[in-house]
Amino acid sequence: MKYNLDKINLILIAVSTLVILVGLCLMVGEPSGATEYNPDIFSTRRITVGPMISLAGFVLMIVAILYKKRK
Numbered sequence: 001m002k003y004n005l006d007k008i009n010l011i012l013i014a015v016s017t018l019v020i021l022v023g024l025c026l027m028v029g030e031p032s033g034a035t036e037y038n039p040d041i042f043s044t045r046r047i048t049v050g051p052m053i054s055l056a057g058f059v060l061m062i063v064a065i066l067y068k069k070r071k
Contacts, residue, residue, distance in 0.1 A: 006069060009067055016057050
């Protein structure tokens with residue numbers, strides 16, 4: 001069976017998926033409720049680090065799909 005993507009492309013896609021999931025996990029946390037305020041919703045990890053790692057994962061996904069081996 002012939003696939004359009006090589007083995008290296010599939011490995012890069014798997015790695016980029018893991019990077020995206022790590023970024024999303026960094027954004028998860030306790031929410032603020034109606035009766036209590038949680039100041040952790042504005043932490044650097046949830047507002048800056050997590051989205052940047054997810055963005056890097058999405059960029060890596062594009063690179064993984066478009067990557068072509070040189071002959």
